[in-house]
Amino acid sequence: MKTRLWTLILPLSAGLACAGPNPGGSAGGTIELAALDAVFSDFNDPNGPGCAFAVSRDGQQVMARAYGMANLEWDIPNTPETVFEPGSVSKQFTAAATILLALDGRIDLDDDIREYFPEMPDYGEPITVRMLIHHTSGLRDWGSVAGIEGWPRTTRIHTHSHALDIASRQRALNYAPGRYYSYTNTGYNLQAMLVERVTGQTFDEFSQARIFGPLGMTKTEWRDDFTEIVEERSVGYRRGEDGQWHMLMPFENVHGNGGLLTTVGDLLKFTRNLDTGDVGGPEFIRLMHDEGTLDSGRRIGYAGGLRVGEYKGVREVRHSGSTAAYRGFLTRYPDHGVAVSLMCNAREADSGGLARQVAELYLADAITEASPADPAGVDVDPARVAAFAGGYRDTRTGQYLELTADGSSLRLGGGIQGLQLMAASETEFTSPAGVSIAFEPGAEGGRPAAIMNTSGAVDVRIEPVGEFSPTAADLADYVGAYRSDEAEVTYWLEVEDGSLVLKDRYGDGEALDPVYPDAFTQGGTTYIFHRGDGGRVTEASLSQGRVWDLRFDRVP
CATH class of the missing domain: 2.40.128 (Lipocalin)
Structure with missing residues (x-):
């Protein structure tokens, strides 16, 4: 167990407000606790998981409350001091570490990543560290590739060695570096590994020394060993098909993409620093908010692990996250000095929706609703x-x-x-x-x-595209085995009951739906078959959200 200086607190029951300066205060007047509790009515259940949130104004925490249970087996309630995982909210911490390393002069954000990862393929055009931060690298998401292989996240103890191995096996990118935006955890795992390779410290050691410690985040660490004992950690839960709660935990050691263990109060300390620059200074603040730019010159709204935009007429800097059954959201409204952090241990929780409902109570009249309109918008035939x-x-x-x-x-x-x-x-x-x-x-x-x-x-x-209704003879063209060395997997295609069925190594499979000539879909994935000069199907490709055009060779 990592050494921590824990803050001594009295146990707080579910739903109890945490004392602080001006509790419940806002520019719009006092916030009634009942209004806050109403936001979380679906999670204030002693028989189910829940959420915790905290609110700050001008850097001072003014409210913290918690709902539901942290541990259903031991009847332990969530409190504002409960440790959760906020999923990809963690990415801004990773970007911060990378940017601090650049400000130290130890790396350049425009360095080719192969300077630090020589095992990565040469794709003909350099992938820069900055592209890792902005998701413009073209790198496929390693976790998605692992799922294609048959081991999706939460089903195997993945490590950074696995993530790097998968990334280094990809013979192609989703697109040429800098051409598009494609959200990929790979870039953030590589950043965590980059910090370790450059500094000789673990990513947690560097983060403790440069971020968590200086900001007083005493209950924050990286989950780089999921077997460690973490005091006051909640358990993640999902609702099973039987209607009962079941544990769903991130039993993996990959981090940087997610994997932050923290509290709602500690999250507010970090997001405050994005205004003050107490750690990093003005250039740190600028780089953290610097939006990525595509080759076309278009800015994408994604900065240093932060999404920069507006919410109901108010400037907002935010990020959401999900890991296993944990959900998180950290949002800041710089023009109004309001920040909200929220984490839940229930997979069903809409963390963004909940956090923004809380934010609206504190932003009061600053929120501008769109004028009511006909559901169809303008009148169109x-x-x-x-x-x-x-x-x-x-x-x-x-x-x-x-x-x-x-x-x-x-x-x-x-x-x-x-x-x-x-x-x-x-x-x-x-x-x-x-x-x-x-x-x-x-x-x-x-x-x-x-x-x-x-x-x-x-x-x-x-x-x-036109409709595609393949005949039995058409379907026979696709039957056979297809191998991808990039995903280290072989799929088998067979015809059963008039449908093309994709099967894995265990013989399990589902029917594919034909959608356009030589293309089929299943569960959000599109499978496209490619033909050689003689018209015979020679290979297939797979495209889904974070993996584009992954090729499979037809096995002779």
């Missing part, structure tokens, strides 16, 4: 909207997506569960979630292509 409905192909990745018509609006993802896009004009559709689709001038006799933008993908061209 439903028949015109219906003309856009159908299947589309992401031209970068080959991934399939579906648009369905819903009166004067579209749904992305199909059916009533899809994301609703309201009409902004006869050819443009948008959602409050930041997704927009703009159709190109009409295509003669068919659906037009469109440009789609989301929070994680900008200027993506999507093209309409």
Whole structure:
């Protein structure tokens, strides 16, 4: 167990407010505890997991409360001093460590990462440290590749050696470095390893000396050994198919991408430093908030493990996170001096939604709601909207997506569960979630292509695809074994009951749905088959959220 100087506190029962200066105070007046408790009504249960949150104003913590249970087997409640994991909220700490190392002059953010990781392939264009920070490296997400192999996160004790091994086996990138944005944990695991290789310290030792210690974060550490005893740590829980709570813990040693063990109070100490620069100074603050820029010159809104943007008219700097059943959200509204930290040990918790509900109570009149509008946006002929409905192909990745018509609006993802896009004009559709689709001038006799933008993908061209109803003879073309050395896995394709079925090494599998010629989908993954000169299928590729065009050779 790492040595820690723990703060002595009295036990706090679930839902009890933590004393502090001006408890509940805000620019908009006193915040009623009942209003805060109402936000967490679904998690204030002595028979289930819950959440803890804290609020600061101008760097002073003004509120901290907790709900639900930290440990269901021992009936231990969550408190504001409970240790959780905030998932990818951790990334800003990793970026901070990398930036501090650069400010020390020990690395340059524009260094080629192969200076520190010679085992990584030469992709023809350099990947810089800065690209690791901004998710513009093109590196595939190692955890996604591990899942393709058959060992998704939480099913095996992954280490940094595994992460680096998987990354170094990738013969191709998702895209040329700097061309696009693609969220990838690989870049943040590499940063943690980079700090260790340059300093000779463990990542936790460096972080304790340069970040946690100076900021007084006495209950924060990296989970670099999941077997260590951590005082006051909560257990993560998910709801099982039987309706009961089941443990779901991150039994892995990868960190830097996530893996921070901390409290809501300690998170506020760190985010305050992003205003003051007590650690790092003004250049540290600038680099932490410096948004990534693509080769096209477009800025992407992702900075040093931080998303920079607006929420209901208020400037916001935030990041969300999830690891196993833990959920986290850390957000700051610099123009109003308000910050909210929140962590939960329930997988079902919408950490961002909960934290922002708390923030709205403290921001009061600073929040501006969008004016009420017709659910369909502008008045567009439903028949015109219906003309856009159908299947589309992401031209970068080959991934399939579906648009369905819903009166004067579209749904992305199909059916009533899809994301609703309201009409902004006869050819443009948008959602409050930041997704927009703009159709190109009409295509003669068919659906037009469109440009789609989301929070994680900008200027993506999507093209309409026709329906694909393969015959038994067509399906026979795909039958066989396919091998990927990059993922160290072989898949088998067979025809069963008139469907193409993808099976793993254990003989388990599910049917694939045909979506366009030589392309099938299953669970958000698109499988595309490629043919040689003679028309025979010779290889396949797989594309999903964080892995694009992973190739499989057909086994003779």
